[in-house]
Amino acid sequence: MLILKKIFQIRGDETITLASNQNAESNSTKGSSVIHHHDILIIGGGLTGLRAALQISDADLDVVVISKVHPLRSHSVAAQGGMNASLGNIPGEDGSIDSWETHAYDTVKGSDYLADQNAVSIMCREAPTTVLELEHMGMVWSRLDNGKIAQRPFGGAGFPRTCYAADRTGHNALNTLYEHVMDCNIPIYEEFFVTSLVHDNGRCVGCTAIEIMTGRVHGFVAKAILMATGGFGRIFSKSTNALINNGDGQAIALRAGVPLKDMEFIQFHPTTLYGTNILMSEGARGEGGILVNRDGERFMKHYAPKSIDLAPRDVVARAIEMEIAEGRGYEGGYVHLDLRHLGADKIMERLPGIRQIAIDFAGVDPIIDPIPIQPGQHYSMGGIDADINGVTLLTGFYAAGECACISVHGANRLGGNSILETVVFGRLIADKIIEDISNIPKPEVELVENAVQEIDTRIEQILERTGGKHLFIIIDSMKHTMFNKFGIFRDSQRMKGGLSEIKKLQDQVSQVSINNKDRAVNQALIRLLELENMLLLAEVVAYGAINREESRGSHTRTDYPKRDDKRFLNHTITLIQDGKINISNKPVNLGMFELKERVY
Amino acid sequence: MKLKVYRYYEGMVSPRYDIFEFEPYSGMTVLNALFQFQEQFDDSLAFRYSCRGAVCGTCAMLINKIPRLACRTQITSLINEENKISLSTYPAIEETVPWDPEDEVLVEPLPHLPVIKDLIVNTSKFFRDYLFVEPVLKPSDPAPEKERLMEPAAVKELEQYTNCILCAACFGACPINGGNPKYLGPAALAKLYRFYIDPRERKRKSRLKQADIPYGWWACEFRGNCRLVCPKNVPPNTAIAKARVELTKNNKSR
Numbered sequence: 001m002l003i004l005k006k007i008f009q010i011r012g013d014e015t016i017t018l019a020s021n022q023n024a025e026s027n028s029t030k031g032s033s034v035i036h037h038h039d040i041l042i043i044g045g046g047l048t049g050l051r052a053a054l055q056i057s058d059a060d061l062d063v064v065v066i067s068k069v070h071p072l073r074s075h076s077v078a079a080q081g082g083m084n085a086s087l088g089n090i091p092g093e094d095g096s097i098d099s100w101e102t103h104a105y106d107t108v109k110g111s112d113y114l115a116d117q118n119a120v121s122i123m124c125r126e127a128p129t130t131v132l133e134l135e136h137m138g139m140v141w142s143r144l145d146n147g148k149i150a151q152r153p154f155g156g157a158g159f160p161r162t163c164y165a166a167d168r169t170g171h172n173a174l175n176t177l178y179e180h181v182m183d184c185n186i187p188i189y190e191e192f193f194v195t196s197l198v199h200d201n202g203r204c205v206g207c208t209a210i211e212i213m214t215g216r217v218h219g220f221v222a223k224a225i226l227m228a229t230g231g232f233g234r235i236f237s238k239s240t241n242a243l244i245n246n247g248d249g250q251a252i253a254l255r256a257g258v259p260l261k262d263m264e265f266i267q268f269h270p271t272t273l274y275g276t277n278i279l280m281s282e283g284a285r286g287e288g289g290i291l292v293n294r295d296g297e298r299f300m301k302h303y304a305p306k307s308i309d310l311a312p313r314d315v316v317a318r319a320i321e322m323e324i325a326e327g328r329g330y331e332g333g334y335v336h337l338d339l340r341h342l343g344a345d346k347i348m349e350r351l352p353g354i355r356q357i358a359i360d361f362a363g364v365d366p367i368i369d370p371i372p373i374q375p376g377q378h379y380s381m382g383g384i385d386a387d388i389n390g391v392t393l394l395t396g397f398y399a400a401g402e403c404a405c406i407s408v409h410g411a412n413r414l415g416g417n418s419i420l421e422t423v424v425f426g427r428l429i430a431d432k433i434i435e436d437i438s439n440i441p442k443p444e445v446e447l448v449e450n451a452v453q454e455i456d457t458r459i460e461q462i463l464e465r466t467g468g469k470h471l472f473i474i475i476d477s478m479k480h481t482m483f484n485k486f487g488i489f490r491d492s493q494r495m496k497g498g499l500s501e502i503k504k505l506q507d508q509v510s511q512v513s514i515n516n517k518d519r520a521v522n523q524a525l526i527r528l529l530e531l532e533n534m535l536l537l538a539e540v541v542a543y544g545a546i547n548r549e550e551s552r553g554s555h556t557r558t559d560y561p562k563r564d565d566k567r568f569l570n571h572t573i574t575l576i577q578d579g580k581i582n583i584s585n586k587p588v589n590l591g592m593f594e595l596k597e598r599v600y
Numbered sequence: 601m602k603l604k605v606y607r608y609y610e611g612m613v614s615p616r617y618d619i620f621e622f623e624p625y626s627g628m629t630v631l632n633a634l635f636q637f638q639e640q641f642d643d644s645l646a647f648r649y650s651c652r653g654a655v656c657g658t659c660a661m662l663i664n665k666i667p668r669l670a671c672r673t674q675i676t677s678l679i680n681e682e683n684k685i686s687l688s689t690y691p692a693i694e695e696t697v698p699w700d701p702e703d704e705v706l707v708e709p710l711p712h713l714p715v716i717k718d719l720i721v722n723t724s725k726f727f728r729d730y731l732f733v734e735p736v737l738k739p740s741d742p743a744p745e746k747e748r749l750m751e752p753a754a755v756k757e758l759e760q761y762t763n764c765i766l767c768a769a770c771f772g773a774c775p776i777n778g779g780n781p782k783y784l785g786p787a788a789l790a791k792l793y794r795f796y797i798d799p800r801e802r803k804r805k806s807r808l809k810q811a812d813i814p815y816g817w818w819a820c821e822f823r824g825n826c827r828l829v830c831p832k833n834v835p836p837n838t839a840i841a842k843a844r845v846e847l848t849k850n851n852k853s854r
Contacts (some may be wrong), residue, residue, distance in 0.1 A: 013803075054678075078651050138739075141747070149747050168763065171762075182735070276652070
């Protein structure tokens with residue numbers, strides 16, 4: 001007999017109690033809704049959100065984290081290869097020592113000159129202290145024989161610069177930050193799905209969220225909100241991303257009138273496991289792994305004579321796609337990532353995680369056999385348009401991490417720079433919020449109360465719907481359309497066809513009904529709301545990609561194969577105006593490195 | 601192939617089991633099958649998921665009477681059950697409903713935690729125990745300018761425990777956890793041991809003392825299920841055994 005029948009008070013309730021204790025007098029219940037008051041809300045419990053929360057808590061301010069999953073289930077946990085920082089623990093080939101300037105140069109070149117050079121400088125300058133800060137907090141890094149933090153070569157980098165914890169860097173970093181967040185008693189609203197930003201006269205005053213376990217809609221009144229919800233990889237069928245990466249933060253921001261930036265730049269990681277598209281870390285090639293086609297040829301030498309397998313991701317992904325298209329891949333569309341020559345010891349020590357994944361999910365032990373891999377969506381370079389302080393068009397609304405585009409990655413991100421960005425800007429943007437918060441007046445509660453009512457009514461209407469197309473068929477259609485029409489190689493005709501398919505799906509989604517009519521634990525409802533977010537972003541990606549008539553970094557147009565600095569050395573800015581997508585542009589911050597052709 | 605799934609919502613007198621027929625395909629996992637169930641049969645089925653790659657620890661549940669990650673469990677591996685592990689038996693894995701292991705995959709919520717709905721359990725108790733051990737580095741000195749140096753060998757030992765993804769599979773597999781709700785459990789104790797062996801930690805000995813209580817280190821009966829079900833090969837039982845040896849030594853030398 002199962003001994004699990006009794007229902008205890010659910011976790012969400014307990015978290016609220018925790019939050020309420022700190023603000024016992026400031027929370028109120030109106031009708032079925034609950035209103036919470038906090039100075040600062042952080043939406044998202046990954047590396048960015050947790051690092052920011054710690055910084056704000058250290059400043060003795062009232063901060064809470066809202067997350068759709070338990071923070072340790074955030075996608076940051078899956079980051080494998082490492083975090084770039086010019087610690088210089090391993091000298092370069094000629095004995096030279098790494099510097100933040102070299103790191104910045106590699107990053108800007110990797111970005112195909114679309115990254116904002118002032119933002120890149122900040123990130124690279126702050127990188128060494130960021131790695132050390134995590135070490136001091138207790139994060140376990142892999143070590144060299146001399147006891148210093150180990151570093152490995154990564155794609156597009158001039159030095160062995162990537163600090164790592166075997167191939168579980170994100171896991172170790174996230175756990176360490178979570179440990180400190182718990183130690184500081186920072187309240188977390190777990191399994192709350194944020195549904196809208198509340199704003200008034202260009203100022204953000206709070207948000208609404210569904211408590212997934214009860215289905216209740218909550219209102220949050222806040223002076224400042226930091227969006228840190230990660231990427232939107234799941235709009236594509238083949239993606240390394242967690243199933244929760246739906247771009248909720250970007251979509252919610254866009255609806256609130258905040259522009260998105262450079263959304264057409266989607267990173268396709270060259271080495272994702274054939275079948276499931278789970279990431280096989282770039283660290284595998286950093287440690288000496290090679291790519292081989294069906295003829296047994298190490299084909300990367302034709303595409304990047306100098307860097308070969310360690311060219312940046314956009315270059316390698318295109319090369320693999322070409323090999324497959326020209327018939328030198330294996331049936332089904334994959335090539336091999338061969339690690340066998342590294343030997344069992346090195347694989348077990350440096351790449352134990354991906355070895356286990358290959359065994360569990362593809363039945364392949366990389367010590368004995370090569371790993372079948374293909375490119376898959378991996379990272380969203382674009383996001384909420386934010387400046388180097390995380391400031392957006394909406395006063396009191398900030399963004400950082402993958403959901404933002406402060407533009408440190410431009411048109412192509414280098415491996416090892418993403419979790420670096422999360423922790424650096426998590427801290428720096430928290431500092432900016434701390435600086436700003438004393439000047440922000442306490443918002444009125446009415447607007448949030450009204451917004452809660454609106455969401456509540458909307459949910460009611462969705463649950464009342466009957467008929468319509470099947471939700472899950474629309475999800476699948478969107479993913480395939482995006483991967484097939486807005487994948488590694490793009491052209492106008494295909495993309496325009498893709499855009500009209502996306503618009504058709506948008507029409508269908510407004511009619512779709514779900515069978516589950518409960519409020520509590522209604523995952524179908526959450527998935528429907530996620531789909532609405534994803535379809536909005538799909539449309540934005542489509543417009544951006546069609547509009548950008550050039551090839552730059554990850555955005556490869558077969559009809560415009562060259563980079564066109566005259567017309568397109570600028571950021572794409574997307575806004576919703578009068579219910580329609582509006583595209584404009586914004587200059588790139590240059591000045592540190594001069595424009596060059598990108599050769600590897 | 602059939603998926604036999606535990607269904608329960610608040611107010612039900614007793615749980616029921618739903619049966620869903622599906623065609624297994626190469627590489628199909630239990631998580632994939634649950635999604636098919638939700639998409640084709642009943643969209644009210646509730647289960648947690650996130651990474652689908654066995655790294656985030658969200659989807660631990662009882663599959664064919666063994667606590668494991670749904671995303672990591674291949675359907676074909678269950679049909680033949682080639683890697684079947686035999687657990688030391690405990691009440692929560694005794695028969696609840698007849699099922700045919702040749703043709704059915706039985707999916708139930710992770711034991712020892714209260715069910716919220718279907719396969720979703722309330723993990724509060726699990727995380728309370730985790731917090732009880734104060735899982736945060738308490739270093740011996742103010743932060744130096746550079747990194748604190750560490751031997752690669754020390755990292756290797758630490759990694760065995762930092763690899764824990766807090767999925768609670770061990771919690772659901774531990775007979776002691778099932779019988780004694782006060783017991784801290786394998787994951788929390790392994791976490792505590794991780795801080796005890798961290799060379800950067802200030803008062804390492806007092807770390808062991810934190811669980812030198814009847815429902816801490818001493819409650820373990822070394823049934824070994826924790827180690828067997830861990831998807832990341834973390835050995836809580838080894839940590840507990842070593843901690844006990846240390847404590848016994850310390851107590852004697854006093």
